[in-house]
Amino acid sequence: MIRYARLYLHFLRFAFSKAMEFRADFFFRVVMDIIIYIVHFLFFSIIYLHTPILGGWSIDEMKIFIATFIFIDAFHMTFFANNTWWFPIYINRGDLDYYLTKPVSSFFFMAFKEFAANSLLNLILAIGLLSYMISNHPVALDLSKILVFILLIINGSFLFFMTYFIFLIPVFWTHSPRGFGDVFYSAEKIFQRPDGIFQGFAKKVFLYFLPFSMMASYPTRYLVSPTDNSLLLEILAASCFIYFVVYLLWKKGLRNYSSASS
Template identity: 25%
Template sequence: MSGIIRHIRILREFLRAAIVEEMEYRSQFVSNLLTTLFGVAMAVLTVQVFFYQTGSLGGWGFYEVLILLGIFNVLQGFVDMVLRPNIGRIVQHIRKGTLDFILTKPVDSQFFISFRHIVIWKVFDILMGFLIVGVGIYGAGLPLEPVGVLLFLVLMLASVVTLYSLWIGVMTLSFWFVKVENISFLFSSFFETGRYPVQLYRGWLRFLLTYVFPVAVMTTFPAASLIGKLEPSQVLVSAGVAVLTFSLTRLFWKRALRFYTSASS
């Protein structure tokens, strides 16, 4: 328990440093905020264009897809706020040997390398995502019940854990392969499919996006919990995928460290 509290305190310091750093460039902060608003507006407009041609996407109506888009935006904000600025640096740490300094710190190396650099203004992407979810719920006239909200939050937590695990799992390959940028690009391309319900895809592609690269777990299932399209088995799938991917990623990280040759050795 004391270890968890210590890591929470360290995370708080990381956040404080990120806020101080961002406030040094306030004009850029405003510019980034406007960029976020423009990006969200274009994403919503794209969904509207689809619905000018059809009444549903994979059996989902406009506001239901809007909820899904909001969830995708929340997760994309998490990627840009935490994952991309941190995990993308793993390659540089390994190439330059600066991973040595991280390994000597009295903190878990995976935790440190995952959360040291936080792009704090990206929190607006996350907030805008939840706002879109709220608009979708209101537009669809969906009732909000405590049990449903709790289930949604649990599935969102599973989504974040799964997304984090897959991302750091891919970047851990840099211990063996010098260039993993192409794999990272492929990861991002697959994740983009999460903008739309997995029911839109057919056959082997739906299976791939549910069980192999679980986009459905990360976006479709949380949205389905709010609109009443979630099956009980999908809750177990979400929890199972989150636990499995995190456990495997943790083991993979520890194994990778054994193969790391420090700059001082």
């Protein structure tokens, strides 16, 4: 464990020195994320001009939800996004060899090597935004629930990454440039919508099979609704399922990996 922590510190050091090379990009990223945050809020503000409730939530609850998915997105951008970007390239160029020959988990290398230091400021902004929304919620929220909520949204960030990875992992077989990443970009909008709007079979799929609703919506529901511990069990079960699926797919993918450039 200590070995992995030390290795991660090295990743961080490299990431910061790399980020310093592109200072303008550092600034542009902050501007980009602020604009994206504003657009998300405007989007739901316009929706609420035409309905008082959406997915069972008022505008105040929705603000916490928006800040939650913004946090998860910022977390993903900072810790995982660059790795998911490089993953198909590693497979197609045969660069995965480099990770397979290291005396550490190849998945750890693949998932964590590229830390986006230029997105760190955005993550801090997102944390500030979420804290503001929680502290300004009209109903005082229980501190213990807030602590559990923090754990849930960190888990939500990992779930987001793992689900994205499921869309990318077919690259082991297809050798295409982006796998099914484009499908994920359309599907990820599910995670930016409250689970309450989904009905029937689709609701079940988005909770347990492609658990987009478990990432931001369920944690928000846990925080703003009367205590319901069954939500925690559902999140735990869905998370274990996805982590297990990724583990199996990774093992299977590695068996199919030929190392040859494509």
